[in-house]
Amino acid sequence: MMPNWVVIAKVDDCPPGSSLERVAGDRIVALFNVDGEFHALDGVCPHQGGPLGKGSLVGCIVTCPWHGWQFDVRSGKHQTSQSLVHPGFAVKVEDGTVLIDLGDN
Ligand code: FES
Numbered sequence: 001m002m003p004n005w006v007v008i009a010k011v012d013d014c015p016p017g018s019s020l021e022r023v024a025g026d027r028i029v030a031l032f033n034v035d036g037e038f039h040a041l042d043g044v045c046p047h048q049g050g051p052l053g054k055g056s057l058v059g060c061i062v063t064c065p066w067h068g069w070q071f072d073v074r075s076g077k078h079q080t081s082q083s084l085v086h087p088g089f090a091v092k093v094e095d096g097t098v099l100i101d102l103g104d105n
Pocket of ligand 1: 045046047048049050051064065066067068069
């Protein structure tokens with residue numbers, strides 16, 4: 001699969017400890033800043049489609065604003081069902097911008 005890096009935010013848009021939601025291509029992306037390190041997950045909660053990018057981030061755990069499902073944003077792992085891994089995107093930072101690899105999507 002060819003990498004397909006797209007800019008989704010400026011570094012300054014998402015300070016440490018915060019999250020945001022962006023649309024990239026036809027995907028909704030949740031971006032998280034954990035102590036200066038960025039992570040990106042599919043922004044649509046696998047429970048009932050809640051906006052993970054609008055969830056609260058504490059440490060590396062995001063809580064879905066709709067019904068409280070919790071995921072480790074570094075791995076996508078659900079906090080109580082370890083077999084449930086929510087998909088994410090590779091992330092890199094260049095020249096003050098945050099890019100994700102959308103792949104073939
Ligand atoms: S939609 Fe995310 S916990 Fe229900």
